[in-house]
Amino acid sequence: MEQQATISVEDNxxxxxxxxxxxxxxxxEQRGRALRWxxxxxxxxxxxxxxxxxxxxxxxxxxxxxxVRHKGQQTALQGLKPEFDELLRKVEVEWSRPExxxxxxxxxxxxxxxxxxxxxxxxxxxxxxFVGESTIAFGRxxxxxxxxxxxxxxxxxxxxxxxxLPITGLLTFLVGVVIAYQGxxxxxxxxxxxxxxxxxxxxxxxxxxxxxVAILIAGRSGSAYAAEIGTMKVTEELDAVRTLGISPMNxxxxxxxxxxxxxxxxxxxxxxxxxxxxxxxxxxGELNVSxxxxxxxxxxxxxxxxxxIGLGKAPFFAAIIALVGCYQGFQIRGGVDDVGRHxxxxxxxxxFLVIVFDxxxxxxxxxxxx
Amino acid sequence: xxxxxxxEIPVIDVSHVATKFGQAVVHEDVTLSIHRGEIFAIxxxxxxxxxxxxxxxxGLITPSAGTIRILGxxxxxxxxxxxRPIHRRFGVMFQHGALFSSFTxxxxxxxxxxxxxxxxxxxxxxxxxxxxxxxxLPSESxxxxxxxxxxxxxxxxxxxxxxxxxxxxxxxxxxTAGLDPIIAAGFDDLVLSLKSLLGLTVVMVxxxxxxxxxxANRVAVLGRGTVLGIGTMQELSRSDDPIIREYFRxxxxxxxxxxxxxxxxxxHT
Numbered sequence: 152m153e154q155q156a157t158i159s160v161e162d163n164x165x166x167x168x169x170x171x172x173x174x175x176x177x178x179x180e181q182r183g184r185a186l187r188w189x190x191x192x193x194x195x196x197x198x199x200x201x202x203x204x205x206x207x208x209x210x211x212x213x214x215x216x217x218x219v220r221h222k223g224q225q226t227a228l229q230g231l232k233p234e235f236d237e238l239l240r241k242v243e244v245e246w247s248r249p250e251x252x253x254x255x256x257x258x259x260x261x262x263x264x265x266x267x268x269x270x271x272x273x274x275x276x277x278x279x280x281f282v283g284e285s286t287i288a289f290g291r292x293x294x295x296x297x298x299x300x301x302x303x304x305x306x307x308x309x310x311x312x313x314x315x316l317p318i319t320g321l322l323t324f325l326v327g328v329v330i331a332y333q334g335x336x337x338x339x340x341x342x343x344x345x346x347x348x349x350x351x352x353x354x355x356x357x358x359x360x361x362x363x364v365a366i367l368i369a370g371r372s373g374s375a376y377a378a379e380i381g382t383m384k385v386t387e388e389l390d391a392v393r394t395l396g397i398s399p400m401n402x403x404x405x406x407x408x409x410x411x412x413x414x415x416x417x418x419x420x421x422x423x424x425x426x427x428x429x430x431x432x433x434x435x436g437e438l439n440v441s442x443x444x445x446x447x448x449x450x451x452x453x454x455x456x457x458x459x460i461g462l463g464k465a466p467f468f469a470a471i472i473a474l475v476g477c478y479q480g481f482q483i484r485g486g487v488d489d490v491g492r493h494x495x496x497x498x499x500x501x502x503f504l505v506i507v508f509d510x511x512x513x514x515x516x517x518x519x520x521x
Numbered sequence: 522x523x524x525x526x527x528x529e530i531p532v533i534d535v536s537h538v539a540t541k542f543g544q545a546v547v548h549e550d551v552t553l554s555i556h557r558g559e560i561f562a563i564x565x566x567x568x569x570x571x572x573x574x575x576x577x578x579x580g581l582i583t584p585s586a587g588t589i590r591i592l593g594x595x596x597x598x599x600x601x602x603x604x605r606p607i608h609r610r611f612g613v614m615f616q617h618g619a620l621f622s623s624f625t626x627x628x629x630x631x632x633x634x635x636x637x638x639x640x641x642x643x644x645x646x647x648x649x650x651x652x653x654x655x656x657x658l659p660s661e662s663x664x665x666x667x668x669x670x671x672x673x674x675x676x677x678x679x680x681x682x683x684x685x686x687x688x689x690x691x692x693x694x695x696x697t698a699g700l701d702p703i704i705a706a707g708f709d710d711l712v713l714s715l716k717s718l719l720g721l722t723v724v725m726v727x728x729x730x731x732x733x734x735x736x737a738n739r740v741a742v743l744g745r746g747t748v749l750g751i752g753t754m755q756e757l758s759r760s761d762d763p764i765i766r767e768y769f770r771x772x773x774x775x776x777x778x779x780x781x782x783x784x785x786x787x788x789h790t
Contacts, residue, residue: 173686177639205687205719207640210647238718242651486622486668
C-alpha cells in the first residue's frame with residue numbers, strides 16, 4: 152500500500168517520486184548513490200510527484216541538492232508542495248553542520264594516558280580523603296559513644312552477620328573437608344595420620360577461615376553498601392540527609408563499619424568451628440583419627456596464637472570491606488549503569504585489598520617469628 | 522506523513538474502558554475519541570487516572586474492560602512487539618524523560634532509528650541532528666549524557682527521541698510539569714510548531730491550565746471514574762459540572778483564562 156520512493160535521471164532532469172518516508176529511505180539512499188548525475192550547468196529537480204516526505208526524506212533531498220551545488224552547478228526545484236517546503240528549509244543546515252565528536256574519540260594515546268593518570272590521581276586523593284574523614288568520625292564516635300546509632304549498628308550486625316551464618320558455615324565446612332582430603336592423601340603415605348590435626352587446625356584458624364569469610368562478606372555486604380548508598384545518592388536522599396543537618400558519615404558509614412567490625416570476627420569464630428568440624432569428619436573417615444584423639448592433639452598442636460592472629464585480622468578485613476563499599480557508593484553519580492559499575496568495583500577492590508592486607512600480615516608475622 | 526484521509530475516522534478510539542487495581546477503581550466507564558491532526562488534552566485532578574489512561578492507550582497497561590483502538594489496532598495487541606509497525610507510528614514522551622542514562626543525547630535520539638531502520642550512519646546522524654535542532658537544543662549538547670542536562674533540556678531531548686521516527690501520533694505525559702513559566706510556554710510553542718511541521722496528532726496529559734488554553738484544541742476532563750466533559754476550553758469553562766467548574770474556575774483557572782482572553786483580544790478590550 153505504501154508507495155515506493157524513487158529518484159531517477161530523465162533528460163537531465165532529476166525526477167523524485169513516491170513516498171519519501173523512513174521505511175523507503177534505505178533503498179532511496181542506495182539508488183541515489185548509484186545515480187549518474189547530469190553534467191549540465193543547471194540541474195532541475197522535479198519533485199512534483201513526491202506524495203509524502205518526512206525529515207529523513209527531506210535530508211536526502213537536501214543532500215542531493217547540496218552535492219550538485221558543490222560541483223558548481225546551479226539547481227532548481229520544481230513542483231515542491233508547500234507543506235514540504237517548510238520541512239526542507241528547516242533541515243537545510245543539518246548536513247553541513249560539523250558533528251560533535253564524542254569524548255575519547257580522536258584523542259592521541261598521549262592525551263588518553265594523561266587523562267587516565269589524572270583520573271587515577273583524582274580518585275586516589277578522593278579515596279584518601281574518605282579514609283581520613285572516616286577515621287576522624289571513628290575517633291569522635293569512640294570519644295562520644297552516645298553519637299553512635301546503635302539501632303542501625305545492630306541491624307547491620309543482624310543483616311550482615313547473623314543472616315550470613317548459613318552460607319559462611321556451609322562454605323567453610325566444605326573448605327575444611329577439602330583441606331582434610333588433600334592432606335589425608337599425603338599423610339597416609341608417611342603414616343603420620345595424626346598430623347591432619349596440625350594441617351587443618353593451623354591453616355583454617357590462621358588463614359583460610361578469616362579469608363573465606365572476608366571474601367564472602369565483601370561479595371555479600373560490600374556490594375550492598377555501595378548499591379544502597381549509591382541509590383540514595385541518585386534519588387537525592389543523601390542530599391536530604393545533609394540538609395536535615397545529619398552527617399551521612401554518622402548515619403551511613405559508621406554503623407556499617409562498626410557493625411561489620413563486630414560481626415566479622417564473630418563469623419570467623421563460627422567459621423573456624425565449622426571448618427575444623429569438617430576436617431574432623433574426614434580425619435575420622437579417611438585416616439581413622441577419632442574425635443577424641445583429634446581434640447586431644449588439637450590442644451597441643453595448635454597454639455592459641457594462631458586463633459588470635461586469625462581473629463585479629465578479621466576486624467581489619469571488616470573495616471576494609473565496609474569502607475570500600477561505602478566509598479564506592481558515594482562515588483556514584485547520576486546514572487543507572489554507574490550503580491552497577493561501582494558495585495562491581497566495590498567487590499573487586501574489597502577482595503583485592505583484603506588479600507593484599509593478608510599477605511602483608513603474613514610477611515610481617517613471619518619476620519617477628521609468630 | 523499522514524496524507525489527508527477521512528477526517529471522521531478517529532485516530533484513537535477509547536470505548537467503555539474500566540480499570541481496577543485490586544480494590545481500587547480508577548476508571549468505571551471512559552469513552553472518548555481523538556481525531557487526526559488535533560491537539561487533544563486529558564485533564565483532571567490528581568489521581569483521576571489520566572496517566573493510567575495514557576498508558577492504556579499506548580499498550581503498557583491492559584484495561585480491565587472495554588476496548589481501545591489506536592491507529593485502527595486494538596491496544597492489547599501492542600504488547601510484546603506484536604504491534605511493531607504501529608510502534609513506529611507513534612512517539613511517547615514520558616514525564617521524567619526516561620532517557621537511557623548510559624547513552625549520550627544523540628545516541629538516545631538515534632535508538633529508534635538504529636532499531637527499526639537500516640539507514641546509513643551518515644543519514645542517521647543527520648536525522649538526529651535535525652531533530653535535536655527542531656526541539657531547540659544546541660548541537661553541542663548532543664554528546665552530553667542525560668545527567669549532565671538540565672530538567673528542561675532533558676524534556677526536550679525526550680521529545681526529540683519521541684519524534685525521531687516522524688510519527689503520526691505523539692503522546693506527552695505532563696510535558697510542562699516542573700518547568701518554569703517561560704520554558705513551559707516555549708515548550709507549548711515547540712509542540713505547536715512541530716505539529717504544523719510534521720503533521721502530528723498530539724495527545725497530552727496535563728495539569729497546566731495555561732497550556733490547556735493555549736494549545737489544546739479539545740480537552741477531556743476525567744473524574745469520578747468517567748469523562749466529566751469533553752470539548753474546547755471555552756465550552757468546558759461554561760460547563761455546569763461542579764468538578765469542572767472547580768477545576769477551571771478556581772483562582773488559578775480564572776487567572777489562566779483571563780490570560781488566554783488577554784492574549785486573544787489584546788489589552789484594550
